[in-house]
Amino acid sequence: MASKSAAPAIEVAVGEHTVRVSNPDRVYFPETGATKLDLVNYYLSVGDGIVNALRDRPCMLHRFPKGLPGGKVHQKRLPGGAPDWIPTVELYFPRYGRTADELCVEKLADVIWAVQMSTVEFHPWNSRRFDTEMPDEWRIDLDPMPDCPWSRVQRVAEVAHEVLDELGAVGWPKTSGGKGLHIYVRIAPEFGFQDVRRAALAFAREVERRAPKDVTTTWWRKDRDPHQLFVDYNQNARDHTIAAAYSVRGIPQATVSTPIAWTEIPEIHPTDFTIKTVPTRYAALGDLHAAIDEAIFDLTPLLEWANRDNLEVDLDEET
Incomplete structure (x- = not known):
């Protein structure tokens, strides 16, 4: 019996750029059935929020090239094959005695390109590219x-x-x-x-x-x-680094690190916030960290x- 063929790549317009998303039907979260395209659509739905959380910060990527069952790659260095419009910042790592160019998000297309490269989680530094040694x-x-x-x-x-x-x-x-x-x-x-x-x-x-x-x-x-x-x-x-606001987490339920109001804390549970529930919440409330x-x-x-x-x-x- 012939195996099911992969869905063809799709083109996703994001601002001034187009990101080619390969294997859009690849299941990343078997427990929920969420696919790579679901992940892309999630990040598009919280676009301003995820960019606000990552803007100008060196960003380590947690990549799952074959979905959660295939294991996680902790990626400091920008994955190969990046288009010339992907911004980076050079960092020095004393422990290893070398430098690496890390993703440094400026726009939503940068996020979606990283998702195309199998990124599930975004882990930014607490400093910015203007002076990476001085946290803000x-x-x-x-x-x-x-x-x-x-x-x-x-x-x-x-x-x-x-x-x-x-x-x-x-x-x-x-x-x-x-x-x-x-x-x-x-x-x-x-x-x-x-x-x-x-x-x-x-x-x-x-x-x-x-x-x-x-x-x-x-x-x-x-x-x-x-x-x-x-x-x-x-x-x-x-x-x-820790997961950014609006970052999906690489766990079976596809939970999201979600901004909340102080008044919500007595009533909520972390499992309330997933790639299925957060887009609706975001559409209603916007980015609760917008004024940070x-x-x-x-x-x-x-x-x-x-x-x-x-x-x-x-x-x-x-x-």
């Missing part, structure tokens, strides 16, 4: 341990919000697309990665002080209570906390 985004990662219930994540988010309010910082929450929550805070690009990490640690310790039964900042995983939530300050280290660049926080108070408590971060810390 402080990231708060509420990372539940294996036995931590979602209700604990919700409680800790309330504590984090309380501390941010007292600092005068505007936090922009989103689901991680997994079991946790991320909160982004825009900062002026005036401090290096080491200082941003120290500030993030000072914040994490304050959240831990207010919710000691729920939160840990213990670095080594083996030393953490599996029922607690880890406030992962090291997500602000150089070349550490308008609220800039000065890290100085947190660095004062770090100095007060003699907090330092180890350059060699690894998860």
